Amino acid sequence: MTVTGPQGFRAAGVAAGIKAGALDLALVVNDGPLDVAAGVFTRNVIKAAPVLWSQEVLKQQRLKAVVLNSGGANAATGPLGFQDTHATAEKVAEVLEAGAIEVAVCSTGLIGERLPMDAVLSGVDIAAKALEASEAASLNAATAVMTTDSKPKQAFKAHRDGWSVGGFAKGAGMLAPNLATMLSVLTTDAVVTKDALDSALRAATKVTFDRLDVDGGTSTNDTVLVLASGASGVEPSDADLVAMLTEVSHDLVMQLRADSEGATKEVDLTVKGARSEADAVAVGRTVAEDNLVKTALFGSDPNWGRIAMALGRAQAHIAPETLSIAINGATLFANGTTAQDRSEADLTGRHIDIVIDLGVGEHEATIFTTDLSHGYVEENSAYSS
Amino acid sequence: MTVTGPQGFRAAGVAAGIKAGALDLALVVNDGPLDVAAGVFTRNVIKAAPVLWSQEVLKQQRLKAVVLNSGGANAATGPLGFQDTHATAEKVAEVLEAGAIEVAVCSTGLIGERLPMDAVLSGVDIAAKALEASEAASLNAATAVMTTDSKPKQAFKAHRDGWSVGGFAKGAGMLAPNLATMLSVLTTDAVVTKDALDSALRAATKVTFDRLDVDGGTSTNDTVLVLASGASGVEPSDADLVAMLTEVSHDLVMQLRADSEGATKEVDLTVKGARSEADAVAVGRTVAEDNLVKTALFGSDPNWGRIAMALGRAQAHIAPETLSIAINGATLFANGTTAQDRSEADLTGRHIDIVIDLGVGEHEATIFTTDLSHGYVEENSAYSS
Known part of the structure; x- marks a missing residue:
């Protein structure tokens, strides 16, 4: 019930x-x-x-x-x-x-x-x-x-x-x-x-x-x-x-x-260190909606460069020199420059955790998203909705 | 030269x-x-x-x-x-x-x-x-x-x-x-x-x-x-x-x-009747970036409902009752309700013209976009860029 x-x-x-x-x-x-x-x-x-x-x-x-x-x-x-x-x-x-x-x-x-x-x-x-x-x-x-x-x-x-x-x-x-x-x-x-x-x-x-x-x-x-x-x-x-x-x-x-259309990855995208919760949400959504990020996730590619690119256009306070990005526990980008090699992040599983630390405040938010797959394109080019 | x-x-x-x-x-x-x-x-x-x-x-x-x-x-x-x-x-x-x-x-x-x-x-x-x-x-x-x-x-x-x-x-x-x-x-x-x-x-x-x-x-x-x-x-x-x-x-x-990645359609998306040029650009970009619109175009589907859905979240002055949408010359939605049947719009060719008339002003802008295809997903899930 x-x-x-x-x-x-x-x-x-x-x-x-x-x-x-x-x-x-x-x-x-x-x-x-x-x-x-x-x-x-x-x-x-x-x-x-x-x-x-x-x-x-x-x-x-x-x-x-x-x-x-x-x-x-x-x-x-x-x-x-x-x-x-x-x-x-x-x-x-x-x-x-x-x-x-x-x-x-x-x-x-x-x-x-x-x-x-x-x-x-x-x-x-x-x-x-x-x-x-x-x-x-x-x-x-x-x-x-x-x-x-x-x-x-x-x-x-x-x-x-x-x-x-x-x-x-x-x-x-x-x-x-x-x-x-x-x-x-x-x-x-x-x-x-x-x-x-x-x-x-x-x-x-x-x-x-x-x-x-x-x-x-x-x-x-x-x-x-x-x-x-x-x-x-x-x-x-x-x-x-x-x-x-x-x-x-x-x-x-x-x-x-x-169960979302074509999803092969379930992604928790947490933005922390933001000036405000609204900033954290804005950054998270901008990254979650970026097709280059989503297709990289579909390809199990820990392409943090695309994440950095995507968040750079969010309407939020971002300072490149305090920015860090971790994927499935591996910090690939820290304080504005490369950290661990991208091969340290294993994205082969269905669940992916991305943590973006803006390093400029105390607020955070998590956006729940997916990858962008062939299944999504197939379903949405064939189904009139 | x-x-x-x-x-x-x-x-x-x-x-x-x-x-x-x-x-x-x-x-x-x-x-x-x-x-x-x-x-x-x-x-x-x-x-x-x-x-x-x-x-x-x-x-x-x-x-x-x-x-x-x-x-x-x-x-x-x-x-x-x-x-x-x-x-x-x-x-x-x-x-x-x-x-x-x-x-x-x-x-x-x-x-x-x-x-x-x-x-x-x-x-x-x-x-x-x-x-x-x-x-x-x-x-x-x-x-x-x-x-x-x-x-x-x-x-x-x-x-x-x-x-x-x-x-x-x-x-x-x-x-x-x-x-x-x-x-x-x-x-x-x-x-x-x-x-x-x-x-x-x-x-x-x-x-x-x-x-x-x-x-x-x-x-x-x-x-x-x-x-x-x-x-x-x-x-x-x-x-x-x-x-x-x-x-x-x-x-x-x-x-x-x-020549853009995976494009099978080249789309001119004109927004007219806007309160300002900025409004026209905002609406055009919101529609151009919508994956449900883009996959429908890939499927040659004149799905104006997805266009209406997409533009409804643009940061612009929009009045549902004055909105019209034409695809390749066929007005499918006029002044807030259905007009010609969607079958009147032929999207089989590579070039598609979409005209959104907001009906609330005199400004316009054209955004140049493409569809979202399997080729895009393939290229961007395989290529680290």
Whole structure:
């Protein structure tokens, strides 16, 4: 059990006929007693209709349900696309005897195509009948949101005080730099206030979903929602809530990275010694998005020169003479000049640790990224997404 | 004749032994009567030793000669690398009976390795003896600076008033966003002042070299130099000087793009209707550097949805409802919603025109880019550069 692991939630994932012969519509329902919710959304200026809708809905910080579909992003579809999202929320509200304003909508798939609304609306009926708190229902929901994902991504963590956090996520490309391309629904049975949940979600996503950067693409549809039922009766401290949401989010992010399009390397890119955390993030993202760095990693080549080149164009305070770069524990470049020979860094494994020490401050951040492989090019030149 | 096309210049390209069995050291000499020069350099914070040296030299805006080598970038090599550059300039000054401060140095190749200085210094002797104003010497110089380039890039343009501009360039990857990874030496026999030449070079590179963006990489070594001999005796207007430098630079940039690593598509990405030219450039670069856009182009897929996604994260004023996107003449997205079917855009040819109309102003800019292919990944995962 994951999204239905916390008490007070039911889920379903069904084949609505949006995609041929696959699960494509998911529903997550909060049965309370609380209906507190929070959300974070893509910072892309071009926002999909479901994002525009769900942002409005979340202003109340109350959610009864979330409906999600794969098979179409409903992005760049204009006013008619927004009407489709609204109609979907109305339909869910009708079957759950709730208000549309209590229903968030998430979509993923090809940009620029209208959704087949007959399939979506009849799918909501089917999903409502399939709602369960079971492990199978959770898995179906996590599966129904997949696009190029090769497997569903679920996570769950129980706190010793008797409450828990669960959730699922999808996303395999267009992953960065603020939220992956990515839909995720988190649930908790903790007793929380709106403000505490909102703050905790922002704190958790800032160091997890926001730090996953596979290809620099920021989707039109990125959404992370968290729903709190309060069904455990336990009110955790703010610190515990942040820690639990962060842990479950990190778990999902590691699964997203491992399954991202064409990835053959999973890379933790830590920037330390920065003047500010923002500087550390800026440097990490610039390096993580550099195709010459990414192709070198694909070739298992400890080419720190490309890392130095890439970070030199980041918008951050950098002094060449204090810069050091270590790859998998071997310091290849120290204080502005070569150190150990590059052959000291063994990159043959799947996991790679890069540590960039700017040497100008005390702040740090870690970006989670991958290499750039033939598989990425193959998948993205053949698949219209 | 190209770099020696204008009167008053000699060039040489020789095999100094920096790379095994290939031309690897070039020399361009200005025989005057003028020795006016201007230069633009990489904006990367991590600057190679030859860039640091040549920036100092160019402060006087006088140049007697430029020495260039492939086979090593002399970047991230610390104080010893700077000494190597200085020694190279001193050697050229000695053989030409000039001052080291009149000699610019350019290097290209692997970052983080010292140059074999015995080969470099003896190569200068060989090159000095080979100096000629011939077409063969120009070609040898253009060839000696090649790294992953498959062919030398030269350009020449004569003005009807009796003066001319010539030059060569190298660069095949790490091309962007301010100057390609790229060395270029331009020459002219026009009679010009320091200020006029400097202004004209900046105006020309702004719309040519600065708008080539193949992979977002900004090299540690990017340099464009222009040397004026005044040997034609003709003093052109400022406008003519800008136009001629721009034309020759554009010619070289088109050759750089055509030969860039793995490119199967040459893409002109025009952003119009922008609030400012800076906005147009920002949007163009963001789209040009997006791997999902680039892989779609490789797949000949008119996937305007990825273009809309990519531009939505640019730092520019964008309004979704006024946005339009046309590919090869077919408007696929107009004023915030779908227009013609994507099948109307035929992308099977090598040249692709993308026009993004932001619809919020009167400014425009064109970025010159390519697709992202298997060839790019192959070349850059196998080649340590």
